[in-house]
Amino acid sequence: MELSAKSEYALLALLEMSAAYEQAEPLQIRQIAALHNIPDRYLEQLMATLRRKGLIRSQRGARGGYLLAKAPWQISILDVLNCIEGMESKLAQKPPEKGDLERNLIRSVWLEACAAANDVLRKHTLQDLCDRRQAYQQDVMYYI
Secondary structure, three states: OOOOHHHHHHHHHHHHHHHOOOOOOOEOHHHHHHHHOOOHHHHHHHHHHHHHOOOEEEEOOOOOEEEEOOOHHHOEHHHHHHHHHOHHHHOOOOOOOOOOHHHHHHHHHHHHHHHHHHHHHHHOEHHHHHHHHHHHHHHOOOOO
């Protein structure tokens, strides 16, 4: 299992929207793209996917942009990955093959690993990422 650039970019964008959630200030694509060095056009496509799947909403107008559709503590990392990558379908269990014991054993261990990974990703939310970022930033403050 590997985190794709597409999922990483989506999580970075959602992390910024999570940090701005309390102020209810919409963020523009160019703001997020500049903060994280993400190509604008690519981020536009990701935002459209996140909007279609109901994780974010758009606001029109001069002060328009994107906002989370739900509170950051209600959106799990697994929700985001399922939205962007369609992981649920990728991890669907294949029926056992008759007479191929070794393949079925390997597949059963792989499915167990995927289930464990899903449990961890389901447990952590965008709010957890915000909290971790804030704690990390406080730990690395330098004093003169």
